[in-house]
Amino acid sequence: MKRAEWCEKAGNRKENRTMKRWKKFMTTAGLLAAMAAASGCQMKNYEKIELSKAQESEEGTDDGKEDVKETGNASPDHEAEVPDAQRSAVNAEITKETAPEMEARDEVVYVDATNLNVRTAPRSDAAVAASLNRGAQLKRTGYSKFWSRVIYQDKEYYIASQYLTTTKPVEETTAASSGTTDGNAGEVGLNPEWKYASSSKINSGKAVLYRAEGSNRKGKVVCVNAGHGTQGGSSVKTQCHPDGTPKVTGGSTAAGAVTATAISSGMTFDDGTPESKVTLAVAKVLKDKLLARGYDVLMIRESDDVQLDNIARTVLANNLADCHIAIHYDSTSSDKGAFYMSVPDVASYRSMEPVASHWQQHHALGDSLIAGLKGVGVKLFSDGRMAMDLTQTSYSTVPSVDIEVGDKASDHSAAAVDKLGNGLADGVELFFGN
Numbered sequence: 001m002k003r004a005e006w007c008e009k010a011g012n013r014k015e016n017r018t019m020k021r022w023k024k025f026m027t028t029a030g031l032l033a034a035m036a037a038a039s040g041c042q043m044k045n046y047e048k049i050e051l052s053k054a055q056e057s058e059e060g061t062d063d064g065k066e067d068v069k070e071t072g073n074a075s076p077d078h079e080a081e082v083p084d085a086q087r088s089a090v091n092a093e094i095t096k097e098t099a100p101e102m103e104a105r106d107e108v109v110y111v112d113a114t115n116l117n118v119r120t121a122p123r124s125d126a127a128v129a130a131s132l133n134r135g136a137q138l139k140r141t142g143y144s145k146f147w148s149r150v151i152y153q154d155k156e157y158y159i160a161s162q163y164l165t166t167t168k169p170v171e172e173t174t175a176a177s178s179g180t181t182d183g184n185a186g187e188v189g190l191n192p193e194w195k196y197a198s199s200s201k202i203n204s205g206k207a208v209l210y211r212a213e214g215s216n217r218k219g220k221v222v223c224v225n226a227g228h229g230t231q232g233g234s235s236v237k238t239q240c241h242p243d244g245t246p247k248v249t250g251g252s253t254a255a256g257a258v259t260a261t262a263i264s265s266g267m268t269f270d271d272g273t274p275e276s277k278v279t280l281a282v283a284k285v286l287k288d289k290l291l292a293r294g295y296d297v298l299m300i301r302e303s304d305d306v307q308l309d310n311i312a313r314t315v316l317a318n319n320l321a322d323c324h325i326a327i328h329y330d331s332t333s334s335d336k337g338a339f340y341m342s343v344p345d346v347a348s349y350r351s352m353e354p355v356a357s358h359w360q361q362h363h364a365l366g367d368s369l370i371a372g373l374k375g376v377g378v379k380l381f382s383d384g385r386m387a388m389d390l391t392q393t394s395y396s397t398v399p400s401v402d403i404e405v406g407d408k409a410s411d412h413s414a415a416a417v418d419k420l421g422n423g424l425a426d427g428v429e430l431f432f433g434n
């Protein structure tokens with residue numbers, strides 16, 4: 001799909017689903033859009049930032065709720081982004097409906113709000129027995145327009161119907177549990193309409209988009225992709241090149257092959273540690289350092305398993321990030337040093353899209369990361385490059401590299417990981433020129 005079409009579709013979805021949030025944050029978003037436009041990113045960044053702003057709004061409006069309760073007005077029973085006029089109308093109705101007729105229900109429902117009140121009776125002045133967050137699952141036994149009867153901890157309670165859904169809402173627990181950026185992150189999945197998305201075979205997992213805070217925001221999204229960590233990925237094959245042509249270099253997949261492992265499990269360090277554990281450690285350190293420096297971060301993986309193959313990861317980065325850094329350790333045992341996988345100097349490969357339009361950007365990013373690593377004293381292999389025809393490179397439409405920050409024999413202590421994080425973050429700054 002062309003970028004313009006994508007933007008239009010994104011706009012339509014927003015109109016349908018998040019118009020209320022949208023209006024609330026128009027002022028800020030407008031400002032950010034202007035910044036994005038100035039940096040040449042236009043609608044792409046605008047959409048991303050709007051998503052994050054909307055999520056911030058959900059987390060940030062609890063204070064007012066308590067004030068409303070204390071003044072004796074109807075409680076909104078939620079945090080949500082309902083416009084004030086509409087909210088007071090709804091609450092007036094809730095207050096009137098003190099003994100509602102309930103339709104019998106027997107279904108699972110989910111809370112789609114933050115700090116949603118669980119009350120002992122279907123009245124907004126009834127005692128609050130508990131407060132639930134988004135994603136909490138309940139059994140609903142009765143329904144009216146304003147109140148639902150639910151079973152919570154084996155007892156009957158009442159919750160405002162408008163904040164319950166029958167489909168599971170996107171949870172924010174992944175982001176919240178990581179500690180540093182509560183309320184500024186949101187899960188993102190692969191949109192099947194995105195270009196090349198249909199070439200992915202494993203894509204039910206979610207990445208998490210983190211938004212930097214503070215006055216030093218850069219307006220750039222860095223995709224941090226902890227290599228490997230997709231259970232079952234090595235038994236699935238995907239096409240090496242979007243156009244079906246064979247691989248031009250040999251690596252873990254031989255030259256001439258047209259399909260490759262969708263995502264491999266990675267190597268094991270000489271001390272027995274799986275590569276995927278260490279790439280994740282480096283990714284988490286890098287994420288924190290980039291956020292601190294004002295970059296937004298698209299984290300592909302935050303646990304031992306995310307169901308996203310190499311193509312899914314690449315397409316997510318293509319559509320949501322300004323560059324893509326996949327972190328790996330090589331399978332040699334010589335502690336040979338860091339390098340990135342550069343684009344092979346093979347005419348057919350460099351003339352194949354999207355490689356043709358982007359390979360020089362990939363090299364610019366790779367060279368910047370290597371310079372950053374060198375600057376903090378990380379050992380380098382040769383000139384910091386090794387040419388390789390990779391699935392990631394073959395599908396990337398943003399600056400994108402696989403960087404091998406060491407090998408099986410490399411030190412992967414916390415200190416070493418921290419040093420790599422500093423070097424890579426320096427490299428990102430060099431790449432964006434700030």
Ligand SMILES: [Zn+2]
Nearest residue numbers: 227266328329
């Ligand atoms: Zn690897």
